[in-house]
Amino acid sequence: xxxxxxxxxxxxxxxxxxxxxxxxxxxxxxxxxxxxxxxxxxxxxxxxxxxxxxxxxxxxxxxxxxxxxxxxxxxxxxxxxxxxxxxxxxxxxxxxxxxxxxxxxxxxxxxxxxxxxxxxxxxxxxxxxxxxxxxxxxxxxxxxxxxxxxxxxxxxxxxxxxxxxxxxxxxxxxxxxxxxxxxxxxxxxxxxxxxxxxxxxxxxxxxxxxxxxxxxxxxxxxxxxxxxxxxxxxxxxxxxxxxxxxxxxxxxxxxxxxxxxxxxxxxxxxxxxxxxxxxxxxxx
Amino acid sequence: xxxxxxxxxxxxxxxxxxxxxxxxxxxxxxxxxxxxxxxxxxxxxxxxxxxxxxxxxxxxxxxxxxxxxxxxxxxxxxxxxxxxxxxxxxxxxxxxxxxxxxxxxxxxxxxxxxxxxxxxxxxxxxxxxxxxxxxxxxxxxxxxxxxxxxxxxxxxxxxxxxxxxxxxxxxxxxxxxxxxxxxxxxxxxxxxxxxxxxxxxxxxxxxxxxxxxxxxxxxxxxxxxxxxxxxxxxxxxxxxxxxxxxxxxxxxxxxxxxx
Numbered sequence: 001x002x003x004x005x006x007x008x009x010x011x012x013x014x015x016x017x018x019x020x021x022x023x024x025x026x027x028x029x030x031x032x033x034x035x036x037x038x039x040x041x042x043x044x045x046x047x048x049x050x051x052x053x054x055x056x057x058x059x060x061x062x063x064x065x066x067x068x069x070x071x072x073x074x075x076x077x078x079x080x081x082x083x084x085x086x087x088x089x090x091x092x093x094x095x096x097x098x099x100x101x102x103x104x105x106x107x108x109x110x111x112x113x114x115x116x117x118x119x120x121x122x123x124x125x126x127x128x129x130x131x132x133x134x135x136x137x138x139x140x141x142x143x144x145x146x147x148x149x150x151x152x153x154x155x156x157x158x159x160x161x162x163x164x165x166x167x168x169x170x171x172x173x174x175x176x177x178x179x180x181x182x183x184x185x186x187x188x189x190x191x192x193x194x195x196x197x198x199x200x201x202x203x204x205x206x207x208x209x210x211x212x213x214x215x216x217x218x219x220x221x222x223x224x225x226x227x228x229x230x231x232x233x234x235x236x237x238x239x240x241x242x243x244x245x246x247x248x249x250x251x252x253x254x255x256x257x258x259x260x261x262x263x264x265x266x267x268x269x270x271x272x273x274x275x276x277x278x279x280x281x282x283x284x
Numbered sequence: 285x286x287x288x289x290x291x292x293x294x295x296x297x298x299x300x301x302x303x304x305x306x307x308x309x310x311x312x313x314x315x316x317x318x319x320x321x322x323x324x325x326x327x328x329x330x331x332x333x334x335x336x337x338x339x340x341x342x343x344x345x346x347x348x349x350x351x352x353x354x355x356x357x358x359x360x361x362x363x364x365x366x367x368x369x370x371x372x373x374x375x376x377x378x379x380x381x382x383x384x385x386x387x388x389x390x391x392x393x394x395x396x397x398x399x400x401x402x403x404x405x406x407x408x409x410x411x412x413x414x415x416x417x418x419x420x421x422x423x424x425x426x427x428x429x430x431x432x433x434x435x436x437x438x439x440x441x442x443x444x445x446x447x448x449x450x451x452x453x454x455x456x457x458x459x460x461x462x463x464x465x466x467x468x469x470x471x472x473x474x475x476x477x478x479x480x481x482x483x484x485x486x487x488x489x490x491x492x493x494x495x496x497x498x499x500x501x502x503x504x505x506x507x508x509x510x511x512x513x514x515x516x517x518x519x520x521x522x523x524x525x526x527x528x529x530x531x532x533x534x535x536x537x538x539x540x541x542x543x
Contacts, residue, residue: 157385162376172355220411222367
């Protein structure tokens with residue numbers, strides 16, 4: 001198909017591009033699902049911090065010659081549960097503690113790659129993502145995590161909503177809020193882990209926040225948000241990936257810009273109502 | 285009459301700060317109990333201990349076997365911008381053993397009946413923000429009742445609501461209690477709420493008095509509870525609590541406006 005002088009199917013001749021499109025689209029949908037809980041719980045900052053912590057784990061596992069998913073996975077899930085516990089206590093300075101721990105992990109990752117790795121190449125790949133680096137194992141990982149996350153969100157939907165909306169009452173009514181929160185942090189860590197290779201550390205929190213914020217502007221129902229947000233995320237991943245090829249721009253940056261453009265359009269289209277809805281999203 | 289909840293020598297502390305000390309309190313089925321006391325007297329902590337969301341540092345809390353509790357939070361603590369409809373809030377408590385989150389037809393009709401009963405008929409699909417203050421509070425009572433509790437616990441149900449809403453709420457709670465529901469609530473509102481209840485517990489870290497309003501709303505008990513002198517008048521057989529020296533304040537202020 002030719003549009004404006006561009007052969008839209010041209011990149012699909014390349015296996016790396018087909019893999020990249022697939023991963024970017026699934027990653028967008030995955031981040032869209034969890035992003036709903038991230039924005040409603042005011043965890044945007046936690047998502048940002050967690051991606052930095054995972055970077056440390058990725059670097060350490062690269063230096064030690066460990067498999068990325070094993071090394072960064074253990075590190076990421078552990079940091080996620082730890083951050084969740086710090087945040088849960090709601091002590092003054094929780095955000096500072098998260099900031100210190102995650103940026104220290106990030107700095108450690110940078111230092112390790114400088115000292116031992118093929119520094120420039122691998123740092124750029126981890127910070128900004130790399131579509132060329134997408135392997136079959138990445139496709140499997142992102143698909144497995146997506147399927148698991150969707151199953152958990154469907155099965156634990158009411159508990160997750162209750163624990164997000166009204167944790168004190170949920171606890172009294174028999175929901176094990178602490179477990180729900182730990183589960184959410186584990187899912188978030190795994191999501192960051194499997195999407196980081198395409199989107200990169202620096203921009204992943206945007207993919208958690210923007211589709212969910214777009215969905216919040218369009219509806220007053222969390223159930224509908226959970227349909228709209230992954231659709232926006234997947235569309236951003238798919239369109240962004242294609243545009244990046246034709247415009248010869250960074251994949252992750254283009255995906256985020258597409259998501260941001262959707263945000264701008266919906267922000268304009270929903271008017272005051274949409275603005276009121278997202279103004280209530282708090283940031284931690 | 286079975287004992288639903290029994291606290292024995294209950295003491296709760298946050299670090300070194302003892303908030304509730306040596307409280308003995310039992311609630312039997314069918315009772316309607318109000319806990320009154322000044323801010324910081326340990327009312328909310330006592331409720332949380334009874335709900336078992338915090339653990340006592342000393343003493344015991346016993347629940348009757350299989351006791352079902354439902355809790356109605358203060359309206360001021362609710363996130364009214366959260367994207368849920370009235371029906372979604374009401375069914376929230378039904379989360380055990382479900383594989384698919386969709387609201388079932390049976391739940392929908394049960395919810396509609398519950399909303400109808402609480403005067404919220406036809407509002408099921410509204411977002412919680414699109415309701416009046418009184419309706420918002422009743423949504424949370426509906427959620428609590430939907431859980432089919434043996435004991436309904438409300439924290440400051442009249443704080444931040446207007447006189448009309450308070451009046452409606454009192455009638456609703458009275459209806460529920462007449463229907464056999466046991467109720468425990470905390471309140472600041474001595475005349476508007478507490479004086480109407482059959483049993484009051486005056487709390488200031490420890491229990492100062494426990495009994496019918498006529499017995500416990502006395503100047504001596506109130507002074508010990510609130511740490512300030514108060515006067516009690518009897519109006520239509522009911523005690524009315526007045527702040528000691530209230531006339532002095534109005535005299536001072538009217539003097540200022542006259543000069």
